[in-house]
Amino acid sequence: MSTLLILAGGLGRRYKGGKQTSAVGPNGEYIMEYAIYDALNNGFKKIIVLSSTAFIPGLKQKFSYLFNTVSFHFVNQYEHDLNYPNYRKKPWGTAHAVWACRKEIKGHFLVLNADDFYGYETFKIARNIFKEAKAPKFGLITFCLKNTLSHNGGVSRGLCEMDQNRLVSVFEHTNINSFENKITSNESIDELDQDAQVSMNCWILHSNIFFDLGRYFEQFYSQFSKDANVECGLPSFIQSQIKNGQQYQVYKNESKWFGLTHPNDLEWCQLELKRRVEEGEYPKILLNNYE
Numbered sequence: 001m002s003t004l005l006i007l008a009g010g011l012g013r014r015y016k017g018g019k020q021t022s023a024v025g026p027n028g029e030y031i032m033e034y035a036i037y038d039a040l041n042n043g044f045k046k047i048i049v050l051s052s053t054a055f056i057p058g059l060k061q062k063f064s065y066l067f068n069t070v071s072f073h074f075v076n077q078y079e080h081d082l083n084y085p086n087y088r089k090k091p092w093g094t095a096h097a098v099w100a101c102r103k104e105i106k107g108h109f110l111v112l113n114a115d116d117f118y119g120y121e122t123f124k125i126a127r128n129i130f131k132e133a134k135a136p137k138f139g140l141i142t143f144c145l146k147n148t149l150s151h152n153g154g155v156s157r158g159l160c161e162m163d164q165n166r167l168v169s170v171f172e173h174t175n176i177n178s179f180e181n182k183i184t185s186n187e188s189i190d191e192l193d194q195d196a197q198v199s200m201n202c203w204i205l206h207s208n209i210f211f212d213l214g215r216y217f218e219q220f221y222s223q224f225s226k227d228a229n230v231e232c233g234l235p236s237f238i239q240s241q242i243k244n245g246q247q248y249q250v251y252k253n254e255s256k257w258f259g260l261t262h263p264n265d266l267e268w269c270q271l272e273l274k275r276r277v278e279e280g281e282y283p284k285i286l287l288n289n290y291e
Contacts, residue, residue, distance in 0.1 A: 002130050003046040003105050004039040005098065006032050007201070008055065008114035009077045009091050019115035019260040020055060021062075024269045026277055027285050031259065031269065032114040035123075036066065037286055039110075042123040046071040048104050049114070050097050053078055069290045075101045082221050092217070093231030094201065099217050102210040108133060111203040111234070117269070118202060119255035120281070129204055129251065136206035138241075139249035140167055146194035148257045149178050152264040154185075158199035158235055159192070160250060167248040170199050170235045197250060200257060203234065204249075213237055 008020040024031050036047055047070055049059055056074050066072055080100035081087035091097065098111060110126045112118055118141075125141055142160055149155060154175035161168040173185035176192070183192040220232045242248060258272045259265065276282055283289050 001046055001107055002044045002127070003048060003107070003109035004036070004044045005048045005050065005101055005105065005109050005111045006035060006114050007094060007097050007111065008032060008049050008051040008059070009097055010113075010115070018055065020051065021058060022115075022260055022266055022269075024260075024266070025273050025282075025286065027287070029273075029286050030062070030114070031117050033063075033286055034273070034282060035112060035114075035118060036063075036070075037282065037289070038118075038120045038123040040070060041120070042127040044070070044110075044123070044127075046073070046104075048073045048075060048101050048109075050075045050077055050101055051114075052076060052091070065287050065290055073104050075104060082218070083225065088228065090229060091231070092221075094234035095213060095220075095232040095237045096217050098205070098234055099210065099213045102207070102214070105207045105210075108137065108204070108206050111201065111205060113201050113259070115261075116200055116259035117257060117272070118200065119253075119257075121255045122202060122253055125251050125253060126204060136208050137204055137249070138206065138209075138246060139204040139251055140170075140199055141202040141204065141251045141253050142197040143200050143253055143255065143257055144194070145176075145183060145192060145196045145198045146178075147255065148198055148200060149176065149183070150259075150261050150265055151268055152262040153177075155261055158201075160197045160199060162197065162250050165250050167238075167242065167250050169239060169242070172235075197252060199235065201234070202253075203238070204251070209241075212241065216240065 077100050078087040108130045154177045156174045158170035158172050173187045176185045216237045224230045258269050
């Protein structure tokens with residue numbers, strides 16, 4: 001069964017609000033609703049939304065129109081804090097977020113962020129990987145750096161080091177901006193390659209990682225359980241897997257990203273989706289597609 005796991009548990013400090021529940025579509029649709037639409041049109045059979053106590057009741061109400069169409073589940077990340085019910089307010093990071101969903105996933109799954117628009121091609125790539133897989137597959141669907149920038153401020157992106165089409169490492173660059181056709185970041189004194197492949201946290205995974213992922217997070221937690229801010233990132237876990245011999249394939253995607261990082265990104269996203277609806281890429285009212 002092909003599963004889509006949407007990570008919708010972030011606090012959105014730069015955005016200053018609930019990015020997951022911002023109305024971007026012409027009828028108040030969330031960005032993740034378009035991901036679900038594209039996933040269903042590519043044969044995905046199960047949707048999991050990882051979120052928090054504050055958001056899940058509203059998300060259940062919002063997505064109730066889908067409950068008769070697809071297997072739909074919600075996971076509360078706080079209930080999987082190892083110190084629950086005395087959980088830490090700041091989420092423990094994307095590695096913990098994925099691990100929290102372990103009981104809901106069997107087989108291959110695609111991970112992505114709720115506040116990023118990935119486009120139909122992303123799900124087509126994933127569908128083909130799952131269809132052709134004879135054994136567990138692991139990989140990263142990447143985007144060109146030039147296609148992942150915001151008009152409204154710097155962004156953080158994981159620049160990928162590759163050996164042919166195999167992932168070697170992902171190194172995070174922060175405050176990436178484009179000025180006078182030059183792309184720069186805080187981590188590099190040199191101009192960045194606009195065609196460099198970057199991670200948008202769009203991972204091809206299989207449920208057989210959960211044992212190792214659980215051990216990885218438990219070790220992390222034993223070291224940082226009293227820290228209020230440190231996060232256990234999925235890329236760090238995957239880097240440890242690569243070091244231990246697990247291969248991760250890179251699948252390049254030429255689609256153009258948009259998403260919610262800064263407050264002013266909202267209008268940009270609304271205009272992008274309005275254009276795509278007018279061009280017939282998406283129905284005007286997603287809800288009507290499932291009635």
